[in-house]
Amino acid sequence: AQSVSQHNHHVILSEAASLELGCNYSYGGTVNLFWYVQYPGQHLQLLLKYFSGDPLVKGIKGFEAEFIKSKFSFNLRKPSVQWSDTAEYFCAGMIYNQGGKLIFGQGTELSVKP
Amino acid sequence: EPEVTQTPSHQVTQMGQEVILRCVPISNHLYFYWYRQILGQKVEFLVSFYNNEISEKSEIFDDQFSVERPDGSNFTLKIRSTKLEDSAMYFCASSEDKRTDTQYFGPGTRLTVL
Numbered sequence: 001a002q003s004v005s006q007h008n009h010h011v012i013l014s015e016a017a018s019l020e021l022g023c024n025y026s027y028g029g030t031v032n033l034f035w036y037v038q039y040p041g042q043h044l045q046l047l048l049k050y051f052s053g054d055p056l057v058k059g060i061k062g063f064e065a066e067f068i069k070s071k072f073s074f075n076l077r078k079p080s081v082q083w084s085d086t087a088e089y090f091c092a093g094m095i096y097n098q099g100g101k102l103i104f105g106q107g108t109e110l111s112v113k114p
Numbered sequence: 115e116p117e118v119t120q121t122p123s124h125q126v127t128q129m130g131q132e133v134i135l136r137c138v139p140i141s142n143h144l145y146f147y148w149y150r151q152i153l154g155q156k157v158e159f160l161v162s163f164y165n166n167e168i169s170e171k172s173e174i175f176d177d178q179f180s181v182e183r184p185d186g187s188n189f190t191l192k193i194r195s196t197k198l199e200d201s202a203m204y205f206c207a208s209s210e211d212k213r214t215d216t217q218y219f220g221p222g223t224r225l226t227v228l
Contacts, residue, residue: 044219100145100212101170104157
């Protein structure tokens with residue numbers, strides 16, 4: 001069965017530290033991949049997405065993610081976090097051309113200390 | 115920027131009662147989705163809806179659940195006879211074109227079944 005897993009449950013960083021959140025998916029075919037963010041009290045917002053092409057995708061607020069097909073991974077990175085990045089981050093996958101169903105990872109809570 | 119809206123933000127109901135959760139998708143979007151997140155668990159897909167019919171549904175979406183687009187702007191999720199285990203955050207999402215696959219989420223309705 002298709003699944004998405006995120007390795008880190010809760011990450012605590014100081015401002016200006018670099019961030020990498022892990023995401024792995026299990027599916028052998030074509031997958032579209034997404035990172036969503038949920039700031040406290042707000043709804044899920046799209047950070048970035050990968051459909052095809054350049055495996056390094058850039059999103060909003062300085063985030064980027066790299067799709068590594070051989071590792072079934074789509075890790076999220078940011079070189080220097082800010083306090084305002086405190087939020088929950090969700091990786092999600094969608095089987096290409098199949099109904100639009102998003103399969104979510106369990107989420108990673110990021111706390112950035114000022 | 116257009117947003118998906120959901121009402122109510124919090125619904126408390128007694129076990130066995132019917133509830134209707136409401137969503138107003140973004141106006142030019144054609145695909146609609148419901149997801150839920152039980153506290154401490156992953157966001158799970160429930161159902162997708164296009165052209166006035168269900169495109170795909172998960173195993174969770176049993177006969178107790180139904181969806182409807184009653185008037186061209188609202189998209190509703192009905193739970194006929196709520197159970198304790200239906201307590202969760204319910205998210206509505208919409209997308210313009212399934213192929214672009216970017217889903218925009220509402221803020222969620224927290225359903226508490228007592």
